[in-house]
Amino acid sequence: MEAPPVTMMPVTGGTINMMEYLLQGSVLDQSLESLLHRLRGLCDNMEPETFLDHEMVFLLKGQQASPFVLRARRSMDKSGMPWHLRYLGQPEIGDKNRHALVRNCVDIATSDNLTDFLVEMGFRMDHEFVAKGHVFRKGIMKIMVYKIFRILMPGNTESIEPLSLSYLVELNVVAPAGQDIVSDDMRNFAEQLKPLVHLEKIDPKRLM
Amino acid sequence: MQREEKQLELTLEALISQVADLKNSLVSFIYKLENEYDRLTWPSVLDSFALLSGQLNTLNKVLKHEKTPLLRNQVIIPLVLSPDRDEEIMRQTEGRVPVFSHEVVPDHLRTKPDPEVEEQEKQLITDAARISPDAAQKQIQSLNKMCSNLLEKISKEERESESGGLRQNKQTFNPADTNALVAAVAFGKGLSNRRPPGSGASVQSGQPGAGAIIAGASGMQQVPMTGAPAQQQPMLAGVQMAPAGQPGKMPSGIKTNIKSASMHPYQR
Secondary structure (H helix, E strand, O other), rough: OOOHHHHHHOOOOOOOOEEEEEEEEEHHHHHHHHHHHHHHOOOOOOOEEEEEEEEEEEEEHHHHOOOEEEEEEEEOOOOOOEEEEEEEEEEEEOOOOOOOOEEEEEEEEEEHHHHHHHHHHHEEEEEEEEEEEEEEEEEOOEEEEEEEEEEEEEOEEEEEEEOOEEEEEEEEEEEEEOOOHHHHHHHHHHHHHHOOOOOOOHHHHHHO | OOOHHHHHHHHHHHHHHHHHHHHHHHHHHHHHHHHHHOOOOHHHHHHHHHHHHHHHHHHHHHHHHHOOOOOHHHHOOOOOOOOOHHHHHHHHHOOOOOOOOHHHHHHHHOOOOOOHHHHHHHHHHHHHHHHHHHHHHHHHHHHHHHHHHHHHHHHHHHHHHHHHHHHHHHHHHHHHHHHHHHHHEEEEHOOOHHHOOOOOOOOOOOOOOOOOOOOOOOOOOOOOOOOOOOOOOOOOOOOOOOOOOOOOOOHHHHHHHHHHHOOOEEEE
């Protein structure tokens, strides 16, 4: 039940199909400070922004083998922010020249009865986690450095434990389809973070 | 004849420029020592010494260069000695040598070393002549061996510390962690609902509110996602949902709706 590939979608008004270009890496806890310093220097001059989010992943199982996945994210530290519902498609199998992972993405802001709605629709929560970290911006690029926490008791976001001793580093850009030049900019930026972090395109299917 | 003269001229020019560089670095070093001695750090002194040594090296190279004529065969003879001030010499030597006279010439144009140095050199030569050639050869060999051993040790140490330093730097990220984190974000590997039942949990939560189940205990076993979808999959959907253990099968109406809709459910 995946969305049909982008090229077949008729443009019938409404939203433009946005693609997410993604590069991921990780950094150990002890090297976090140096990474943050470097990012503060490289990225746009803004107030350092931290976030604490709770993300729940919902699955809709159909008759087909692959379930439909939706991600619901809410902010735990900023009040009044809408919930964020996101759909991410399968990574596009582009040519090897594309330096980033490219997948279709749809982002929607919702009110806070999102989980009720999804459950009523038939979705079931598959897993959830808490993400705590920093976010930086450079132009259209967004760099997130965050730690993933496992939730020990479902629904209780107070009892959490870190999943690993590293922070996940993600560089992503949401841009309309077809702008592959974005991935070149991303790769150039990723070069500047070496050798602290190796940002690369990691195919999740390889890790299953 | 012409060629040799040309060569000589070129060599002299090169030597003059090298010596001028050397002089300048000496001047700056002396200045540094005299004026900044309280702020001076050892690395900075080392830098100056390194600079001087480098310049001496290049000077030596110029002298050893194949295009340099044998300067040893050249003789310098002062032609005119006068006790008057000579402006030209003043200018050339930056005011250090005002007069080209009888006192100045022996110091500046000498080729013999100092008497003490000459004595020491004679001593060394007699010592060296006293040792038999075999012993001398052995001594030379042992010296060479010791030098090469030392060099080897130093280079090995340097290589190890470099790779050790690199290893230090490389420890900024752990690829296994990267994979684990990416897997966690992508499909929830290693996150709460996927853990096998811990303390005292039931296998299938067919009965909601079964007494043994502590609310929110992570003991709800989840069958892995990539398995058969047709199985009844009881999944917890957060705290809010009271009816735990709903079957995974969906009423067909909803299914067809979702199938026919495009990606964006609210499309006009």
